[in-house]
Amino acid sequence: MSVDAGPAIQFGPRAPLYARISDALAAALVVGIVAGSVLGLTRYNDARDHRRAVETQVGAIADDLAQRVASAGPGAVEQVPDNVAAAYVVTSGGVDDFGIAVGSDVAAQNVRDKGVVNADAGIVKQGLLNRSAELQDYFDKKQEIPKDRRYSVVKLSDTDNAFSATAQVVKDGKYDGMVHVVTRVPNPAPSTPTSQLLLMLLLSVILGFAASYVPGIKRRVAHGLAVAIPTGLTFMAQADAALVLWPGVVSLVLGGVAISGIASVFRGVREQPRTYVYVVPAMIGMIVLVFVPFAMGVAIAFFSKDGDFTGLGNFQEILNPSATTHPNFYWTTSVTILWTVLNVLLHVSLGVALALVLNRPKLRLKAMYRVLLIIPWAVPNYITALIWKSMFNQQYGAVNSLLDVLGIDQVNWIGPGSSFASNFIADLTTNTWLGFPFMMVVTLGALQSIPKELYEAADIDGAGRWQRFRTVTLPLLKPALIPAIILGVVWTFNMFNVIYLVSGGAPENETNILITEAYYAFKVLNRFGLAAAYSLLIFVMLLLYGWMQNRITRATEGAFE
Amino acid sequence: MNTGDYEAPAVTKPAKIKSGKSPWGSIATHAVLGFVTLVTMYPLLIVLRIALSPGDSGMSPSLNPIPREISFDNFVAVVTNSSPQGDWLFGRQLLNSAVISIATTVLGIFLATTAAYAFSRFRFPGRKAGLMAFLVSQMFPGVLMMVPLYLILEALGLLNASFGLVVVYATIAIPFCVWMLKGYFDTIPKDLEESAIMDGASQFTIFWRIILPLSMPAVAVTALFSFMTAWNEFVLAFTFMEEPTAFTLPVTVYSYVGEQSVEWGKFAAASIIVSIPIMALFFALQKNLVGGLTSGGVKG
Numbered sequence: 001m002s003v004d005a006g007p008a009i010q011f012g013p014r015a016p017l018y019a020r021i022s023d024a025l026a027a028a029l030v031v032g033i034v035a036g037s038v039l040g041l042t043r044y045n046d047a048r049d050h051r052r053a054v055e056t057q058v059g060a061i062a063d064d065l066a067q068r069v070a071s072a073g074p075g076a077v078e079q080v081p082d083n084v085a086a087a088y089v090v091t092s093g094g095v096d097d098f099g100i101a102v103g104s105d106v107a108a109q110n111v112r113d114k115g116v117v118n119a120d121a122g123i124v125k126q127g128l129l130n131r132s133a134e135l136q137d138y139f140d141k142k143q144e145i146p147k148d149r150r151y152s153v154v155k156l157s158d159t160d161n162a163f164s165a166t167a168q169v170v171k172d173g174k175y176d177g178m179v180h181v182v183t184r185v186p187n188p189a190p191s192t193p194t195s196q197l198l199l200m201l202l203l204s205v206i207l208g209f210a211a212s213y214v215p216g217i218k219r220r221v222a223h224g225l226a227v228a229i230p231t232g233l234t235f236m237a238q239a240d241a242a243l244v245l246w247p248g249v250v251s252l253v254l255g256g257v258a259i260s261g262i263a264s265v266f267r268g269v270r271e272q273p274r275t276y277v278y279v280v281p282a283m284i285g286m287i288v289l290v291f292v293p294f295a296m297g298v299a300i301a302f303f304s305k306d307g308d309f310t311g312l313g314n315f316q317e318i319l320n321p322s323a324t325t326h327p328n329f330y331w332t333t334s335v336t337i338l339w340t341v342l343n344v345l346l347h348v349s350l351g352v353a354l355a356l357v358l359n360r361p362k363l364r365l366k367a368m369y370r371v372l373l374i375i376p377w378a379v380p381n382y383i384t385a386l387i388w389k390s391m392f393n394q395q396y397g398a399v400n401s402l403l404d405v406l407g408i409d410q411v412n413w414i415g416p417g418s419s420f421a422s423n424f425i426a427d428l429t430t431n432t433w434l435g436f437p438f439m440m441v442v443t444l445g446a447l448q449s450i451p452k453e454l455y456e457a458a459d460i461d462g463a464g465r466w467q468r469f470r471t472v473t474l475p476l477l478k479p480a481l482i483p484a485i486i487l488g489v490v491w492t493f494n495m496f497n498v499i500y501l502v503s504g505g506a507p508e509n510e511t512n513i514l515i516t517e518a519y520y521a522f523k524v525l526n527r528f529g530l531a532a533a534y535s536l537l538i539f540v541m542l543l544l545y546g547w548m549q550n551r552i553t554r555a556t557e558g559a560f561e
Numbered sequence: 562m563n564t565g566d567y568e569a570p571a572v573t574k575p576a577k578i579k580s581g582k583s584p585w586g587s588i589a590t591h592a593v594l595g596f597v598t599l600v601t602m603y604p605l606l607i608v609l610r611i612a613l614s615p616g617d618s619g620m621s622p623s624l625n626p627i628p629r630e631i632s633f634d635n636f637v638a639v640v641t642n643s644s645p646q647g648d649w650l651f652g653r654q655l656l657n658s659a660v661i662s663i664a665t666t667v668l669g670i671f672l673a674t675t676a677a678y679a680f681s682r683f684r685f686p687g688r689k690a691g692l693m694a695f696l697v698s699q700m701f702p703g704v705l706m707m708v709p710l711y712l713i714l715e716a717l718g719l720l721n722a723s724f725g726l727v728v729v730y731a732t733i734a735i736p737f738c739v740w741m742l743k744g745y746f747d748t749i750p751k752d753l754e755e756s757a758i759m760d761g762a763s764q765f766t767i768f769w770r771i772i773l774p775l776s777m778p779a780v781a782v783t784a785l786f787s788f789m790t791a792w793n794e795f796v797l798a799f800t801f802m803e804e805p806t807a808f809t810l811p812v813t814v815y816s817y818v819g820e821q822s823v824e825w826g827k828f829a830a831a832s833i834i835v836s837i838p839i840m841a842l843f844f845a846l847q848k849n850l851v852g853g854l855t856s857g858g859v860k861g
Contacts, residue, residue: 040712040713043712261687264686264687268687272685282673282675282735283676285728285731286694289732291698293706296712357594369594371843374850377843378843380811380836381793382795387605387608390620390825433601444851490700515704519704522707534704535705536705539700542700
């Protein structure tokens with residue numbers, strides 16, 4: 001990405017002070033983004049590791065208590081570790097020692113609903129949580145115990161780090177009640193403290209300042225180092241050497257490439273501060289909530305499910321699938337491209353055709369048609385998708401009812417056992433309905449600004465209707481249509497809602513497009529790294545498309561003048 | 562393609578009148594438009610039928626969009642939806658949606674108009690890169706941003722806060738709005754500003770008193786997009802908010818036919834309620850939509 005050059009400044013021993021400060025700030029910004037993103041990621045991984053450790057620890061306390069209750073009875077609840085805030089025991093033959101009416105009702109009912117304990121269940125309670133609201137809250141969040149474990153753990157609240165664990169009391173090989181333990185576990189100190197990052201930001205300011213003394217092309221190397229050294233040092237305390245190496249290498253390259261440009265922006269701020277007042281609010285928002293998350297997302301793509309650095313492992317898994325993987329990345333990419341091309345073709349041809357009809361000067365009811373045809377755009381697209389899903393229902397769906405009336409056999413569009421083609425057609429129909437109004441409105445706007453004289457000239461030259469459309473209308477629609485098509489391609493390529501809600505990828509994930517595959521990796525497999533790698537591939541493809549389209553059509557050329 | 566028809570103004574026409582003037586041509590046009598409009602409207606009529614039929618009985622194989630038996634039970638059930646604790650969830654969520662969407666609109670207009678003004682009128686280092694970055698950000702897949710956004714909102718203390726959603730929605734809407742507004746501002750002649758500067762007007766006065774009033778169609782479209790972004794979104798709202806009382810309406814609408822339940826009647830009724838404000842805005846602003854969206858692109 002090129003940055004407009006500011007006024008020429010001679011760097012070296014005699015560079016002005018504000019230019020040196022610009023370099024220093026630019027270095028700090030790059031360190032902040034790269035190191036900050038990776039730091040956020042390590043914090044996240046730390047938190048997850050901690051959570052797992054706590055689950056084992058808290059679960060073990062509950063399991064231990066359950067076993068003691070099984071042998072010694074409910075009274076065993078008196079001997080629990082000190083960090084246990086509250087413990088509840090529900091056994092079939094137990095006695096309510098503390099006589100808390102609300103608690104016993106809630107507990108008994110809750111357990112009875114699961115059909116595991118008789119109505120006379122007793123309750124033993126100890127500890128700090130004794131208000132009924134908290135008790136209710138606690139039972140609301142209680143989970144079923146997974147089959148492969150002897151306990152389940154739920155985090156109760158973030159503020160006081162309380163976890164609740166549930167374990168079964170098993171007496172003589174038979175179920176005999178439940179134990180609930182609420183434990184507070186403090187968060188550990190982060191492996192890389194924030195102060196470390198602040199210190200390294202200071203270092204990058206100093207190094208960036210020093211870099212401005214280096215003249216010529218060497219300055220870029222100095223910039224790279226001014227960023228790479230502090231970024232690498234931020235993660236010195238981490239056990240994983242890759243966490244020092246990779247952010248360091250990335251920032252070395254990024255620093256060498258981008259700091260001159262960023263510094264020229266900072267110099268610009270000094271030279272024309274009032275200009276930047278207008279851009280800064282939007283820019284801050286975009287940096288904090290769009291570009292930094294993007295940087296973090298890119299970083300995530302290089303980590304495994306367990307938070308270990310895997311380099312290109314995730315990409316390898318996607319790009320080099322095993323022979324048995326179906327649908328693999330290449331299938332999904334082909335489907336995505338087919339999906340995008342067909343959609344945009346249909347959107348544009350329908351939109352342009354309708355706009356041309358609606359643009360007839362003497363057409364009656366024009367306003368009414370226009371309003372009614374824009375409606376699909378006004379309905380939230382998740383609603384549209386679900387409506388069409390119901391229309392493609394084999395039994396009640398309107399589509400099959402229509403086929404019935406026309407004497408055609410019913411089709412199993414999206415139900416179990418339906419084919420790829422029928423699912424794809426269902427998705428395509430839905431998205432066509434959804435997408436043509438945008439193209440229609442864009443075309444209508446563009447048509448209004450075509451001077452009438454051009455048509456008159458064409459008439460005088462004896463042009464026919466088709467010729468007039470091809471030589472006058474189409475070329476003049478292009479400047480408005482091409483940016484709209486680029487946007488349309490990008491939006492359709494990532495049109496998650498329609499695929500996810502209508503076909504849901506059926507059959508066998510074959511109609512999934514790349515973005516729904518990424519979501520699958522994210523939500524079902526819980527593999528953020530894999531999802532991020534998918535997303536990054538999507539982004540690269542779209543970027544390539546946008547760049548090529550722009551080269552060919554020069555769609556955005558005028559915008560930069 | 563027969564639809565590529567265009568009729569030049571009658572004044573300039575020579576005496577020879579084309580066959581397109583016959584009533585058949587007009588009837589054919591209306592027949593085509595009527596058919597397309599019917600296809601477009603039909604799914605919505607079906608939604609209306611499902612919503613107005615008692616329970617889920619509207620989900621029947623009949624093609625007739627008129628309900629056999631009219632009942633407002635589904636609407637009543639949606640509007641009176643309450644939590645087990647007795648909170649009036651519908652009211653709370655409607656209020657959340659309204660407050661969040663209006664705040665997003667205000668913030669979105671503020672951020673987009675100021676940035677677009679600078680991109681249109683000033684030349685400064687970083688301008689081209691900034692415009693490019695806005696365009697490229699449209700290509701970032703949402704899945705990639707979810708986890709990082711969650712972490713950032715957590716770090717900023719904006720998780721579980723309506724303001725967090727407002728800020729996220731406003732930034733989501735910014736890139737498209739900035740490009741659209743910048744295109745519109747570019748078409749406003751600079752002469753006006755030059756004479757204003759002669760009269761001693763400040764840069765801000767020009768922006769506030771000249772550019773903005775002249776760009777009302779584009780600003781209206783910006784408002785519409787910002788509002789729609791916030792009003793229709795449910796994945797982030799569901800992810801970032803914990804309590805049902807903090808959800809926005811779309812989260813509940815989706816839950817009626819989500820993974821757990823299939824209550825088509827309630828879903829249809831809720832869909833209609835949720836869509837009404839957006840449709841009203843579209844109707845009110847549709848003229849601006851045609852002008853505001855494209856004038857920038859056409860210029861080049």
